[in-house]
Amino acid sequence: MADIVEGIHYLSVEDFIYINRTLIEAQTPSEPIDVINHNNLCSSQARPSVVKYYQQTDDMFELSAALIESLIQNHAFANANKRTAMMAGYMFLLLNGYELTAPGDEIVVMAEGMARKVYNCEDLENWLCYWSRPYDSRNLCDCEISSLVVTATQVKIE
Incomplete structure (x- = not known):
């Protein structure tokens, strides 16, 4: 479940792993599911908060872009790094x-x-x-990360 720090909801490493597994199982079930570099995954998870601190910004688009870029470039998963990154960015926003x-x-x-x-x-x-576009995130109060992922697994990114 997302952590809230200074009013910003951050996804956890466990959220990223869940997103990756769910996307692969829904779209490309024959692909191996594995974290190949846990340190890189942790680095990606921390990236939005690092950008927030050093850039002194609360701009959600800047923070989401930092998260997505980091997940794509760090290549922490055996497969579906781009899909996972875009889904994580979607959920972060x-x-x-x-x-x-x-x-x-x-x-x-x-x-x-x-x-x-x-x-x-x-x-x-x-x-x-x-x-x-603006979204009233209060609609997500009782929502788990898992239910958010299920709604967006139709997009396949090679």
Whole structure:
């Protein structure tokens, strides 16, 4: 379950592992499911709070972009790193008052572009801002991370 620090909901390492497992089981069940670098996963989990502290920002798009970029670049999982990163970014935004509304094909293009370094973190931040709208996260009060993931497993990112 997400941790709340200074009003910001952060996802846990366990949340990332759950997201990764759920996405693979729903979309590519023959792929191995494994954390191949736990230190990198922990580093990615901490990245939004580090950016918040050092950049002195509460900008959810900047924090979400930092999380997504870190998960993609750190490659902590055996498979589905891009899918996991984009889903984690989606959930981070949702928990913090924004809903990502980008169509699936746009999500794929951005994730693949980040992995190939066609786009940078600022590009991703602007993209997230463009494709997001305010969301009343009070609707999620009794919601577990698991139920959020289930609603978004239709998007397949290679």
